[in-house]
Amino acid sequence: MKVNSSVELRQWERERVAFRLGLISESGELKSDIGTATTDISLSGVGVLTNLIPVPRQEVAVIIDGEFTHTIRARVVWVRKHESSNSVTAGLKFLTY
Numbered sequence: 469m470k471v472n473s474s475v476e477l478r479q480w481e482r483e484r485v486a487f488r489l490g491l492i493s494e495s496g497e498l499k500s501d502i503g504t505a506t507t508d509i510s511l512s513g514v515g516v517l518t519n520l521i522p523v524p525r526q527e528v529a530v531i532i533d534g535e536f537t538h539t540i541r542a543r544v545v546w547v548r549k550h551e552s553s554n555s556v557t558a559g560l561k562f563l564t565y
Contacts, residue, residue: 484508490531491518502531513542513561522547522558530560540564 484507491504507515514530522528522544532538542560549556 481510489516490529490533491516491520491522492529492531493522493526502533507557511562513545513559516558516560517555518558519555521549521556527563528560530562 489504489506490502492501501518501520504516504518504520507517509515516530524544524546526544528542528544530540530542532540541563543563545559545561547556547558
């Protein structure tokens with residue numbers, strides 16, 4: 469059986485969580501979306517629900533704003549557009565992992 473080497477498999481189990489964070493592209497192609505919400509998170513990445521339309525392989529900055537603000541560089545791995553709204557769900561892989 470031939471293996472598709474372009475698909476990245478998850479290394480860590482994801483935990484279902486829901487909190488707000490910011491998302492902005494590293495190249496400035498996307499505007500900031502402070503209303504981005506997580507769907508799940510792991511040591512190596514995060515699933516997000518956003519009104520931005522990222523594209524696979526695009527680098528973005530994930531801004532976690534809590535007691536302390538953290539910015540983590542990530543790469544978009546996949547994107548799914550929702551039929552019923554203007555939002556998308558995207559899988560991001562942390563680059564600093």
